[in-house]
Amino acid sequence: MPKCFVDGKEVEFALGENLVKVAKRAGVEIPVFCYHPGLSVVAQCRMCYVEVEKMPKLQTACSTMAAEGMVVKTQSEAVKKGRQGTMEFLLLNHPLDCPICDKAGECDLQDNSFGHGSANMRHSEERRTYVDVDMGSVIQKNMNRCIHCTRCIRFGDEIAGIHEMVAIKRGNNIDITTIDGKQLKTEYAGNYSDICPTGSLTLKDFRFKKRAWMLKKTATVCEGCSKGCNMEIQHEGNVVYRCVPRENLEINKYWMCDEGRFNYRYTQDETRVVDPTLRGAEGAKQASWQDVVASIEVKIRNGDVLFLVGTDLTNEELSAIREAASALRSGIKIRTFGNADVTKSSEDGPADNILKMKSKTGNLLGAEKLGLEPLTGEAKAETVVVFRGGRAVLPKIDSKWTAGIGVFNREESAGFDGVLPGLAFTEKEGTLVNHAGFEQRLARAVRPRGGCKPVSEILMLLLNTKSKAGQA
Ligand code: SF4
Ligand code: SF4
Ligand code: FES
Missing domain, CATH: 3.40.50.740 (Rossmann fold)
Known part of the structure; x- marks a missing residue:
């Protein structure tokens, strides 16, 4: 198998593997936003900067394939500065919402800001704000928190098979929304919330019910149909708060349907017969x-x-x-x-x-x-x-x-x-x-x-x- 070096560690890779995956195998976590292993690679957030020997500029690890003998640095000063710049740019318009955001505690933006951002902001301009459309019964939209990673658009197009999420306008006015402001149609809408790296798309069902860090997690299987999607039941105090998909590349990859996701509700419905x-x-x-x-x-x-x-x-x-x-x-x-x-x-x-x-x-x-x-x-x-x-x-x-x-x-x-x-x-x-x-x-x-x-x-x-x- 071909080999390359990540932060001095020799690591084997399969042809076609990108540097995010290869680095992970070497025990090095490269921060990402727009990259998701189940979606196409667009390399547009610039969070995954790495330095590759003999390449003059920083490279995006998600779109750079490993090559024999490649020498990759993920912790150099240039990389740190690049990531810091990306974080500063992404936070220009982000509200200080974490205390009331359902994503807090499991938010990539929060984690990457803490791990790779800077403690100071240089801008003092007013942040932009949006009036949000109703996206239907599953997802609550809050576009003020969006970082335009386009994961949601790609999920709709590539996995759910429905072109319903789009980016309209450009530059500072860009808006990620549904076509003509319509409600989401896919029966897989819950995945939008799983893959959104910020609190822009959250589950209505879970909103304000429990902080993410209080939940206990049990790895299990969905009983909703004969597919047997792998999932995690998240619960606390003997109450189930939500179910989320668990990766299984042979069965459900990274996804689950809404029917399976919300199937748990009947188990704690007050109409369930619980006495003889x-x-x-x-x-x-x-x-x-x-x-x-x-x-x-x-x-x-x-x-x-x-x-x-x-x-x-x-x-x-x-x-x-x-x-x-x-x-x-x-x-x-x-x-x-x-x-x-x-x-x-x-x-x-x-x-x-x-x-x-x-x-x-x-x-x-x-x-x-x-x-x-x-x-x-x-x-x-x-x-x-x-x-x-x-x-x-x-x-x-x-x-x-x-x-x-x-x-x-x-x-x-x-x-x-x-x-x-x-x-x-x-x-x-x-x-x-x-x-x-x-x-x-x-x-x-x-x-x-x-x-x-x-x-x-x-x-x-x-x-x-x-x-x-x-x-x-
Ligand atoms: S809504 Fe979420 S997933 Fe969609 S572009 Fe914005 S941050 Fe990305
Ligand atoms: S998540 Fe949906 S597709 Fe998967 S097993 Fe459950 S009901 Fe079936
Ligand atoms: S994760 Fe690589 S550019 Fe977004």
Whole structure:
């Protein structure tokens, strides 16, 4: 492999790699604004200046490819002065907003100013200000904070496949905005906030809810469809505040869709059923775990019983349900459900040209690999027990008695005779197999809400109730 030198360290590189990547491998972080590894290179912010031996002027590391024997200096006086000049220029119009800006604590402008800027400003002119357009439900715009890096414009054009962000006017009056001031249309708008290196484009959903440095971060996987995008759940005090994509070059690269990003909301919605309920003469009422478990156990002892299992459950949950079904009684039928139109992985496929898949549950292929068969038509049996992770779409059920085990809201569980609340994807561990066969791990970010219990524990309660009934 060819080699070059970064600050005196010898480092190997692949042909076509730029100096930002090569330096990183040598343990040297080069500050950037306009460069993003998932977007085209435009070299317009001039933050990534480096000195390259035998080149008379400073070079931009993002647009300079490493070459055999190249000698690169990232800490020379000329480089420091160049970066300082860039910072001074970028801050000419930037407001002193950090105390009230949602980006504070994770802002490239803040970090690069601290690391490479100067403590003094020489200008005393008034800063320009903008009146901002409404960009729709996902993004809040604040153009006073913009440094014109054009990452957002390139994200729209190159990744979201929609030319909706543009730069109008020029020079000091430049304005990054949407075409004709329209609202954003892409279903991937949250990424604008992730890639904006300043607080110009922030998430409306997250605004003023929590300072970035207070959040705990849990690396996990999105359950929103069979793509299995890697993401991070950011939470504090047992509340999820936001989800952001995690880099995985084989699956989602650096991105995620808005449906997946905001999917966590249902897990902490006040309509979620978090206590056991049982239907009696006066309708459904909160009941004890013991009573609901006993009612389900009695119903599944005899007659025609169907276990409906969601393809939104983990492999571990699905296996445990299958084992428990045969331990409870022979003849319990098990069928999967999840998507009205995509019941088998052979029917799954891309729902757009970016990330989304047709299967809106995260473990369709995993359930298939476990040998579970999909429900065809209506769910018809004397007793039906529905196990659900939270995303699987409930099929039409024709039964004398139905129980729900897992995550449901009040409306969804209205037709059930008994409900035992289970864990949502933010509250449990387990594995999901994505559409391409990658087995990935869900990680637990927050404690279960209310009285919710893991499926394994609920099955144990059912099995214990059965053995006690047998002894009596
Ligand atoms: S809004 Fe953000 S991403 Fe877009 S040009 Fe301005 S600073 Fe860059
Ligand atoms: S594409 Fe699918 S897995 Fe990826 S973020 Fe969206 S819903 Fe989640
Ligand atoms: S990061 Fe290289 S010029 Fe902007």
